[in-house]
Amino acid sequence: xxxxxxxxxxxxxxxxxxxxxxxxxxxxxxxxxxxxxxxxxxxxxxxxxxxxxxxxxxxxxxxxxxxxxxxxxxxxxxxxxxxxxxxxxxxxxxxxxxxxxxxxxxxxxxxxxxxxxxxxxxxxxxxxxxxxxxxxxxxxxxxxxxxxxxxxxxxxxxxxxxxxxxxxxxxxxxxxxxxxxxxxxxxxxxxxxxxxxxxxxxxxxxxxxxxxxxxxxxxxxxxxxxxxxxxxxxxxxxxxxxxxxxxxxxxxxxxxxxxxxxxxxxxxxxxxxxxxxxxxxxxxxxxxxxxxxxxxxxxxxxxxxxxxxxxxxxxxxxxxxxxxxx
DNA sequence: AAGCCGGGGCC
DNA sequence: GGCCCAGGCTT
Numbered sequence: 001x002x003x004x005x006x007x008x009x010x011x012x013x014x015x016x017x018x019x020x021x022x023x024x025x026x027x028x029x030x031x032x033x034x035x036x037x038x039x040x041x042x043x044x045x046x047x048x049x050x051x052x053x054x055x056x057x058x059x060x061x062x063x064x065x066x067x068x069x070x071x072x073x074x075x076x077x078x079x080x081x082x083x084x085x086x087x088x089x090x091x092x093x094x095x096x097x098x099x100x101x102x103x104x105x106x107x108x109x110x111x112x113x114x115x116x117x118x119x120x121x122x123x124x125x126x127x128x129x130x131x132x133x134x135x136x137x138x139x140x141x142x143x144x145x146x147x148x149x150x151x152x153x154x155x156x157x158x159x160x161x162x163x164x165x166x167x168x169x170x171x172x173x174x175x176x177x178x179x180x181x182x183x184x185x186x187x188x189x190x191x192x193x194x195x196x197x198x199x200x201x202x203x204x205x206x207x208x209x210x211x212x213x214x215x216x217x218x219x220x221x222x223x224x225x226x227x228x229x230x231x232x233x234x235x236x237x238x239x240x241x242x243x244x245x246x247x248x249x250x251x252x253x254x255x256x257x258x259x260x261x262x263x264x265x266x267x268x269x270x271x272x273x274x275x276x277x278x279x280x281x282x283x284x285x286x287x288x289x290x291x292x293x294x295x296x297x298x299x300x301x302x303x304x305x306x307x308x309x310x311x312x313x314x315x316x317x318x319x320x321x322x323x324x325x326x
Numbered sequence: 327a328a329g330c331c332g333g334g335g336c337c
Numbered sequence: 338g339g340c341c342c343a344g345g346c347t348t
Contacts, residue, residue, distance in 0.1 A: 041343040048334060049343085082332035085346075115345045135343045177343050186341065187337075212340085 001162045002145075008199050009165040009172070015195035016175035019182070021046070024053055026174075031101045031126040032063045035093075038121045039086050039113060046181065052081045063101065067094035089113025103127045116157075125170035132160035133173040137180025143210040144184060144202035150211055222287045223257035224313050225250040226273070227265060229298030234265070248310035249301075251287070258290060267292045273320060276312045289313055 025037035078087035120133035227234035270290035
């Protein structure tokens with residue numbers, strides 16, 4: 001995996017001991033409090049979680065107190081923290097563990113609201129079990145360390161487990177996460193201050209690891225209206241951030257797109273002349289292209305800056321067997 | 327595997 | 338206005 005695994009571990013642990021942030025749950029030994037901190041930290045930044053950690057413990061100082069509390073009071077203490085299923089699950093968990101938390105990864109994993117990450121974090125931090133916790137920070141650190149653009153879950157599990165300092169599992173897990181949160185950050189990582197830089201294969205281009213998620217593109221129906229006048233076509237000036245300043249055929253999105261376009265331009269009969277597909281970063285447009293004549297003069301589209309989408313529409317028009325007369 | 331859940335900070 | 342966050346559950 002890594003040459004010199006032990007020096008790598010020592011370097012990261014030494015860095016952690018010198019630079020770790022003082023957090024309310026650091027040094028805590030009560031498994032309940034460790035669990036609470038981990039649940040609060042799910043998809044939540046440390047700074048945001050801290051006030052809720054104190055507020056929640058004041059209201060429910062023990063697992064038993066939580067088990068006996070009304071759900072509404074639990075949600076009240078969680079109010080503002082978001083992801084309220086976490087609070088409901090935590091209460092269910094308390095009710096399901098009258099004799100205290102189980103002490104192994106396997107058993108913790110079976111509890112409501114406890115997934116692979118939280119089970120590993122609690123098992124290692126509270127009970128010293130040598131199991132690697134993989135969160136978003138660790139994912140990023142490992143992706144960069146080994147220059148893997150799209151780390152798969154199985155690879156992450158195996159790699160994290162192979163790197164784990166088993167005799168100090170809880171500290172190790174926190175060290176790797178702390179490194180990701182404060183040094184190996186998503187943007188502008190501070191590689192010069194990183195204890196693992198010597199071993200890092202992604203150091204030259206950290207922004208490539210992990211590759212940004214391919215944003216899921218929604219399919220959106222749309223309509224374009226080609227209005228032909230004596231001097232050319234009616235064009236709209238686009239606004240908006242990405243296409244702002246470009247020109248294009250009147251375009252509307254959604255199911256009633258054509259009706260809205262016809263209303264906007266006072267057009268009745270339009271003839272469908274084809275379909276154009278175009279993918280943006282965040283959505284896939286399927287554009288029905290409609291044609292009609294107009295009394296407006298129109299203009300030459302080649303004289304305007306057009307987006308790729310509008311060039312496709314123009315190409316469609318010029319490809320028609322019987323091009324609509326201008 | 328994808329969608330959903332929330333609020334906040336940062337660019 | 339998008340991205341990301343000490344993820345987990347449901348479909």
